[in-house]
Amino acid sequence: xxxxxxxxxxxxxxxxxxxxxxxxxxxxxxxxxxxxxxxxxxxxxxxxxxxxxxxxxxxxxxxxxxxxxxxxxxxxxxxxxxxxxxxxxxxxxxxxxxxxxxxxxxxxxxxxxxxxxxxxxxxxxxxxxxxxxxxxxxxxxxxxxxxxxxxxxxxxxxxxxxxxxxxxxxxxxxxxxxxxxxxxxxxxxxxxxxxxxxxxxxxxxxxxxxxxxxxxxxxxxxxxxxxxxxxxxxxxxxxxxxxxxxxxxxxxxxxxxxxxxxxxxxxxxxxxxxxxxxxxxxxxxxxxxxxxxxxxxxxxxxxxxxxxxxxxxxxxxxxxxxxxxxxxxxxxxxxxxxxxxxxxxxxxxxxxxxxxxxxxxxxxxxxxxxxxxxxxxxxxxxxxxxxxxxxxxxxxxxxxxxxxxxxxxxxxxxxxxxxxxxxxxxxxxxxxxxxxxxxxxxxxxxxxxxxxxxxxxxxxxxxxxxxxxxxxxxxxxxxxxxxxxxxxxxxxxxxxxxxxxxxxxxxxxxxxxxxxxxxxxxxxxxxxxxxxxxxxxxxxxxxxxxxxxxxxxxxxxxxxxxxxxxxxxxxxxxxxxxxxxxxxxxxxxxxxxxxxxxxxxxxxxxxxxxxxxxxxxxxxxxxxxxxxxxxxxxxxxxxxxxxxxxxxxxxxxxxxxxxxxxxxxxxxxxxxxxxxxxxxxxxxxxxxxxxxxxxxxxxxxxxxxxxxxxxxxxxxxxxxxxxxxxxxxxxxxxxxxxxxxxxxxxxxxxxxxxxxxxxxxxxxxxxxxxxxxxxxxxxxx
Numbered sequence: 112x113x114x115x116x117x118x119x120x121x122x123x124x125x126x127x128x129x130x131x132x133x134x135x136x137x138x139x140x141x142x143x144x145x146x147x148x149x150x151x152x153x154x155x156x157x158x159x160x161x162x163x164x165x166x167x168x169x170x171x172x173x174x175x176x177x178x179x180x181x182x183x184x185x186x187x188x189x190x191x192x193x194x195x196x197x198x199x200x201x202x203x204x205x206x207x208x209x210x211x212x213x214x215x216x217x218x219x220x221x222x223x224x225x226x227x228x229x230x231x232x233x234x235x236x237x238x239x240x241x242x243x244x245x246x247x248x249x250x251x252x253x254x255x256x257x258x259x260x261x262x263x264x265x266x267x268x269x270x271x272x273x274x275x276x277x278x279x280x281x282x283x284x285x286x287x288x289x290x291x292x293x294x295x296x297x298x299x300x301x302x303x304x305x306x307x308x309x310x311x312x313x314x315x316x317x318x319x320x321x322x323x324x325x326x327x328x329x330x331x332x333x334x335x336x337x338x339x340x341x342x343x344x345x346x347x348x349x350x351x352x353x354x355x356x357x358x359x360x361x362x363x364x365x366x367x368x369x370x371x372x373x374x375x376x377x378x379x380x381x382x383x384x385x386x387x388x389x390x391x392x393x394x395x396x397x398x399x400x401x402x403x404x405x406x407x408x409x410x411x412x413x414x415x416x417x418x419x420x421x422x423x424x425x426x427x428x429x430x431x432x433x434x435x436x437x438x439x440x441x442x443x444x445x446x447x448x449x450x451x452x453x454x455x456x457x458x459x460x461x462x463x464x465x466x467x468x469x470x471x472x473x474x475x476x477x478x479x480x481x482x483x484x485x486x487x488x489x490x491x492x493x494x495x496x497x498x499x500x501x502x503x504x505x506x507x508x509x510x511x512x513x514x515x516x517x518x519x520x521x522x523x524x525x526x527x528x529x530x531x532x533x534x535x536x537x538x539x540x541x542x543x544x545x546x547x548x549x550x551x552x553x554x555x556x557x558x559x560x561x562x563x564x565x566x567x568x569x570x571x572x573x574x575x576x577x578x579x580x581x582x583x584x585x586x587x588x589x590x591x592x593x594x595x596x597x598x599x600x601x602x603x604x605x606x607x608x609x610x611x612x613x614x615x616x617x618x619x620x621x622x623x624x625x626x627x628x629x630x631x632x633x634x635x636x637x638x639x640x641x642x643x644x645x646x647x648x649x650x651x652x653x654x655x656x657x658x659x660x661x662x663x664x665x666x667x668x669x670x671x672x673x674x675x676x677x678x679x680x681x682x683x684x685x686x687x688x689x690x691x692x693x694x695x696x697x698x699x700x701x702x703x704x705x706x707x708x709x710x711x712x713x714x715x716x717x718x719x720x721x722x723x724x725x726x727x728x729x730x731x732x733x734x735x736x737x738x739x740x741x742x743x744x745x746x747x748x749x750x751x752x753x754x755x756x757x758x759x760x761x762x763x764x765x766x767x768x769x770x771x772x773x774x775x776x777x778x779x780x781x782x783x784x785x786x787x788x789x790x791x792x793x794x795x796x797x798x799x800x801x802x803x804x805x806x807x808x809x810x811x812x813x814x815x816x817x818x819x820x821x822x823x824x825x826x827x828x829x830x831x832x833x834x835x836x837x838x839x840x841x842x843x844x845x846x847x848x849x850x851x852x853x854x855x856x857x858x859x860x861x862x863x864x865x866x867x868x869x870x871x872x873x874x875x876x877x878x879x880x881x882x883x884x885x886x887x888x889x890x891x892x
Contacts, residue, residue, distance in 0.1 A: 200769045201859040202264035210766045226507040230500035236493040248427030248457045276482040302393030333410045336366045342476040347426035356414040377495030398490045420465035425458035462489045514549035532557045542834045543673040550666035561642045562590035569596035569643040571689045583661045588622040597624045602635045627693045637825040641685040652682025656827040658794040672794040672809045707824035719749040723756035730802035734760045735842040737796040740767040743814040754780045761846040765792045774857045783855035788877045807835040850874045
């Protein structure tokens with residue numbers, strides 16, 4: 112799908128001159144000095160009235176103006192449409208749990224390599240942690256404050272909470288069984304074991320005694336609970352030992368808590384040597400809490416250890432920052448990060464062997480109820496399984512894949528010298544598809560070459576999430592050191608990356624980079640880069656618009672798209688958008704961008720409605736959408752209307768989907784598919800057949816309220832016909848019945864389709880794309 116050619120518009124795709132001058136639905140502004148329509152007899156009062164009307168229209172334009180991207184006209188309905196059914200939306204929270212169930216199904220699948228199944232177990236656990244910290248905690252907070260409203264699905268807030276609890280209990284128990292009954296025994300067959308203390312040899316126990324004495328004991332702090340020592344604060348996601356000790360003199364029992372140090376390895380590897388001193392292919396791990404439990408007598412000398420049980424608490428860890436009241440957003444966020452640790456608990460996990468007394472004590476002291484308590488077999492917190500998944504046992508993992516340099520960014524030979532990105536992009540636009548196309552030799556090289564190029568005058572960049580040793584940040588610093596004008600728009604409110612982004616924001620500021628934090632009240636989620644270069648007697652703007660973060664590490668794991676271009680319209684649009692983000696430009700209008708929160712939802716809904724008009728008129732019509740989440744009611748309702756008109760609609764969604772496909776009379780022509788695999792599907796594509804003159808967009812926005820109302824998002828229109836075809840083919844392949852995927856039914860149930868009627872595996876989309884890259888590279892040699 113990586114076919115790319117020069118970004119020339121196809122016939123009929125360019126907006127008409129009239130559309131370029133006037134936005135959809137907006138009347139041309141009055142020309143200065145023109146006579147009012149009232150005629151020559153109009154007096155000063157009329158002129159003042161006209162001036163007042165023009166001024167009012169000018170001030171209201173921010174709400175009324177529609178960007179002129181694609182010149183979409185308003186659709187005028189001939190009659191009031193029939194109301195849509197009340198139960199047309201699936202519940203978003205339950206849909207998210209269904210997404211995590213699909214992750215769990217990969218962990219349960221014997222056809223998936225064993226270490227990858229282990230990693231999917233860890234991913235499931237990490238996903239669920241975040242769900243409770245943000246979604247469940249937010250719902251509980253709104254209920255407590257009396258602010259919760261009925262969900263779009265029709266469920267009352269407490270009904271949603273009860274349904275989440277019931278479904279989450281089912282999934283975590285299934286998750287535990289998948290580990291204890293399937294994955295753990297399979298690992299043991301391969302010589303990879305998570306063992307109890309009693310299973311260790313004497314020499315191994317001796318090494319762990321030493322490890323405890325040198326590395327663990329000094330950082331442990333046992334906390335007693337008695338009248339002089341109140342119940343200690345339990346930090347969110349920390350793993351803890353609930354210890355019952357007895358005074359041998361008084362026979363009185365006491366409760367104590369020992370926190371498992373989070374900075375030490377969750378699973379301690381017991382090294383074994385193979386023949387000749389080489390590392391053994393076998394691997395044995397001991398949970399850190401097991402090592403601590405074996406040495407509790409050293410923490411409570413003179414006391415008898417009666418029992419110990421593992422437990423874990425999840426707290427509300429979403430952030431609340433009132434930006435209007437914060438003089439410095441950076442300082443306000445740093446204070447809020449300190450408060451995050453003290454959010455109210457929303458979940459208690461405890462091992463099943465814990466006695467009733469300990470469980471009741473924890474429930475009472477933490478203020479949780481039975482519905483928020485999850486009793487599970489140990490070990491808890493299976494995020495630690497990442498250490499097992501990282502073992503170098505290639506036969507138990509996905510085949511090694513090394514991303515390739517995009518064919519238009521090479522000279523056609525195996526060369527150690529990278530081709531100039533600027534030369535390549537001047538000759539044609541480049542549509543990148545990561546991780547199949549290398550991020551380091553495309554986007555990263557683009558920024559690094561820009562930083563080193565003396566002809567480059569300015570670099571403007573959005574940063575939402577980036578890695579700890581980011582070459583992107585280093586390139587911006589190098590550019591500033593070279594005297595270039597550098598603007599970094601750092602979104603420090605990127606959830607759970609706030610502290611990381613604060614660190615890099617300060618590093619950039621200290622290097623002389625102009626760092627701004629976007630628009631008050633909005634997160635900047637768009638993925639944009641603008642490079643201004645002096646070429647002869649003109650300035651040329653080179654742009655990158657993508658669907659993924661500027662993070663070299665996740666770029667190897669996330670599936671994303673990006674457009675490298677020096678198109679004048681895109682360059683003008685990005686210049687305007689960066690000016691809006693760093694300054695004051697509320698009435699900005701764009702040629703090839705749809706930008707949230709002002710025009711993105713409206714622009715997509717209008718294009719969906721136009722597809723219905725094309726279908727009624729007998730012209731080609733088809734809607735294809737690929738996103739992470741499909742929740743926004745206005746977009747979903749527009750898709751329902753288009754389906755009722757007969758328009759084929761294909762939606763590929765990785766995560767949440769509140770749309771009900773296949774409902775007679777409502778969504779019969781809508782198909783919803785979900786693709787999960789070794790790479791995290793992250794790209795967003797919006798393609799409209801548009802009567803034969805296709806409109807295709809890529810960008811950062813998902814169909815969620817937060818993206819469309821509370822974030823700065825950008826979609827760029829793809830004009831090149833070959834690029835359009837490649838993107839449409841990608842969605843079609845993901846939706847095809849011969850491709851392995853999950854199919855969403857009208858009742859909200861996802862059905863996995865992995866094999867055909869003969870039991871043969873269906874096409875793996877990601878493996879197919881890997882093979883396509885490899886074969887194309889082989890043909891070029």
